[in-house]
Amino acid sequence: MVSKAKQLVRGGIGALALLPWLHAAAAEPAARPESWNLLNMPKGVTSVSQNVYDIHMIVTWICVWIGVAVFGVMFYSMFAHRKSRGHQPANFHESTKVELAWTIIPALILIVMAFPATTSLKHLYDASEADLDVKITGYQWKWKYDYLGKDVSFISELATSQASIYGTAPKTEFYLEEVTEPLVIPVGKKVRLLMTGADVIHSWWVPDLAVKRDAIPGFVNETWARVDKPGIYRGRCAELCGKDHAFMPIVVNAVPEEEFNAWLAKKQSETIALRALTEKTFTQDELMAKGEAVYGRTCASCHGAVGEGIPGVFPALKDSKIALGPVADNLSVVVNGKSGTAMQAFGAQLSEVDLAAVITYQRNAWGNKSEDNIVQPVDVFKLKKGQ
């Protein structure tokens, strides 16, 4: 008996010990203060988003009022026509007039709704006469932005650390909403957004811009946004695109035009500097250091942090035939991808320097010892050029 009681007490204490944990779980992630108040669609910062918000509210209120009327009658009957109150059932079971009325009236309400919806959709579809074209490519699991005709392009990917995701580091204010480099656009200019996918279908969604358009491999979709207010607007991938679907956020930085021009000029000079680097010969250590960073950002999500892969889905790179085999094959797989598999063509995503670095890295890391152990940017350049 005593031991049983002890057990019960221990169990009780154990359960109590969970309470602070539960409390901590509720308090720790530093929920933003407005969290409980996030109940509705944002009005956003474009004419389209305003439009969409207005229609959303109109339709919501129409539904609410219809609901009040229908449920009102229903609740009245539920209360007044109870058997326990001695209500005797009537026996009517049809009325052509009434039935006709509640077919025609809803149809008329729908027609009323259809007008603003049509106007707004036409506005949303009019991507003509844009001031700037940005091509957005969805990759597993990041975005690439190409400023068409401006010689600027870059990859934008999640900046939140794995440690933060898996709970070994604290979660900061913009957990899963921060990227390595945001899309920068000028305020007050019509920006045409051309969407495509490199592997599977993604969907580029920024609620404040009311832009959501699928990025489909092999096709180019167009939509547009003219942001009225400078600011940082955050969005996400909205189409299931594989394991890291939740980990490819979007950040848009809308800035005044002068600031945008300055930013663009700076990016252009970076592009030129990077080209110059392609001609440079790097040491193995330089390449390894750079390659490790690129690997962690670009390759580790599939091939594992130490090249172990995911059995049955993504091959290991440690002791792999390709990483230990001839350098030309290794280069070709990384640059061109492997058709019919999840291995993408990284030639268009990474610079020559990054490609050389990461290939060098995976040929030398984790105990891999291949004979040709260094790849220089110029080798990558030659391969790309030769094709």
Next chain:
Amino acid sequence: MAHGPAKGIGRWLRATNHKDIGTMYLWFSFAMFLLGGFFAMVIRAELFEPGMQIVKPEFFNQMTTMHGLIMVFGAIMPVFVGLANWMIPMMIGAPDMALPRLNNLSFWILPFGFTLLAATLFMPGGGPSFGWTFYAPLSTTYAPPSVNFFIFGVHIIGASSVMGSINIIATILNLRAPGMTLMKMPLFVWTWLITAFLLIAVMPVLAGLVTMMLMDINFGTSFFDAAGGGDPVLFQHVFWFFGHPEVYIIIIPAFGVISAIIPTFSRKPLFGYSSMVYATAAIAFLSFIVWAHHMFTVGMPLAGELYFMYATMLIAVPTGVKVFNWVTTMFRGAITYETPMLFAIAFVILFTIGGFTGLMLAIAPADIQYHDSYFVVAHFHYVMVAGALFSSTAAVYYWIPKWTGRMYNETMGKVHFWVSFVAFNVTFFPQHFLGLAGMPRRYADYSLQFTDWNMVSSIGAFVYGASQLLFLYNMIATIVAGRKISDPKVWEGAEGLEWTVPTPAPYHTFSTPPAIR
């Protein structure tokens, strides 16, 4: 002529009796409901707070996918087939289903189909992780190797549905008692007749779709690969040509159940019987011409977008007619609130809310914001859970006294109802907020502003899940030791042929056709 059931396991393996097969369908679907529910609990536990705590993202995706597949194909579709098996012959005065051996086959291939599907979770690379809508190329080029098992599982499940539908159509069209004209049939029979035609029309489309996937994956075709001249969007068009009728396949028999229960407990005939039939037929017809409203963000031309928006909005008209008819049936009745009635009323309220959000989703420009967000998740759970699931729960409470000759525990039934009703809304109503605030569906992890409502939703889900165990207990207790009853009518206000046979319903009913007034 009359003889009892066979003894032992053979009774079930070689079953040809519609009641036995109906029972097996019901138990099978409940088992699948628990399995799919367990997957949902994993999902909600992971989403309880931001960060990855319990599972890895790739496994999370398998959970969302399997939850959807198991619930749609394993729980909701078979439960209505089970109800059809039990009730249609008894409602139309037929001795059994028209094709008893086909009936046996269509049930017994199901466990194999679902074993194949569930087994993928243990295969290298894991189970299907591409969502229950399995869009290509995520489900083809980028799929885990187990996708082939998924494809054959879908084939088997589809074949079962088609066979079941043929049987239901043959039964309804050929075995009605003399005098049971089409426009005298109970609405449950009507809704199933229409549903069965929908199934026969679209299940082959699904079979074709997964076969195209199989070819793309294994035999070098490029139906869905733009690099080979194919089109990933073609996949979505074909899928939703199946998928939209499919969601009506799930909900239309539910309309039939509700149209049986509300008049019984209102003690008043169903209002607008013929308009109910026409509305159901209209909904079924419209279901074939609105599919691309699931694809408003794929970049269709403006004209296509406008057409699908208008056509979809039209569905609100016949659906509204049905809701108005149910409310008017209750109006000036003499209402009592037994458990089946509570579930039926909850159905009308919550299904209508799901209908409202459905109308909102039909508005294409607004759908740009709603699409693929938690708003959609909330919408279809209002229709699928509060719609299909609540109605099938109501149906079991309503008919189990007839099936077993025993009454369920009313207090426990009411507790089950109230806990389910509250927990359901706690789970799914906040998901509207999450979606509007910008949280996409199928997310294994989320940013911090979504924390509070996700937590609320998870707590609701755990309570909802637990309350279903109470239902299981109540049903087993009823079957084993419920209070015996023998009144053929069971419910004071019940009308229809099924209430004219003794309680419990004998193994063979209507060996001679009843007289229909």
